[in-house]
Structure formats: C-alpha cells, structure tokens
Amino acid sequence: MIGLVLLLDHWLRIPASISSPLLDFLSYALAFRFLGWKIVLMAGISSISLAGFYRLWESFPPMLPDLSAYPLVASILGGMFVGIGVEIIVRQGGSSGGDDALALVINKLTGWKLSASYLFTDLVVLGTSLSYISPRRIAYFIITVTISSYLIDFVARRESERKLP
Secondary structure (H helix, E strand, O other), rough: OHHHHHHHHHHOOOOHHHHHHHHHHHHHHHHHHOOOOHHHHHHHHHHHHHHHHHHHOOOOOOOOOOOOOHHHHHHHHHHHHHHHHHHHHOOOOOOOHHHHHHHHOOOOOOOOHHHHHHHHHHHHHHHHOOOOOOOHHHHHHHHHHHHHHHHHHHHHHHHHHHHOO
C-alpha cells in the first residue's frame, strides 16, 4: 500500500493523508465482503496497535544502524523482517494494513499461495513505479519483496510441520 500511496502522490498529487486511509478502507471493504467481520476487527486492532507502537518507538532515538549506504543489506534485512512479521500477524488472524487484507482476498479468490498474492501486488506497484523510480532502486525493492514472500511461505510451512502429530 505504501508504494501505491507514493505512486498516487507522485503522479496525481493525492496526499498520503488522503490516499492511505482511502486505500486501506477499500481493502478492508473487500476483506469484509469476502472474508467477514473477523478479519476487519483484527485489522482494526492491529492498526491501533501499530499506531501505538509507532508512537512508542518515536519517543526513542534510533536503535538500529542506518543502512542507507548499504542498500543491498537493507533490502535483505527488510525482506526478512517483513516476511516473518507478516506471517506472524496473518497466522493470528490479523492484518497490519490494507495490503494484508488485499492479499488475503486475492488468496481466497484465486487459490494462490498467500506469498504469491503479496508478490503479485508488490510487483504490479513496483512495475508502475518504474515511471518515477530508477531501475536500480526498483531492483532493491524486488529483492525485498521476493525475500519477504519466500519467508511468508517458509514460516507458514515450518509452523504447519510443527503442528503435525
């Protein structure tokens, strides 16, 4: 969703403060239609929790090193954190934002793996973002979304293997 928000801001000058909640609302409306109230309720709890944790972490100085000079390392680590984090949230029945809700709807309607649903939406946005972001930077984003998608499946598989008798 962040990529789509940035795209709308760049090309249509729609501020993030408008497009972000609107896109999340549309994604949650789809999720409600195809997945029911539970996902919307859990998404609301997740969104409120996320905002609270953002507020908490904003009150501390940065705790992690600035990796902007090392985009490959940042891409790999970012993909790892996102992939594992998303799988943990989704496994508990939640959603960390509209992109999770959209991926869950795509998963339900197409039968694709959840990771493929995320990767599809990410690659569509990255492809359109080539219109204003350099191919080199897009390549780093592709590394991030590929790793995160792989880890969504990997963590889910490990969890299901662990539950087998």
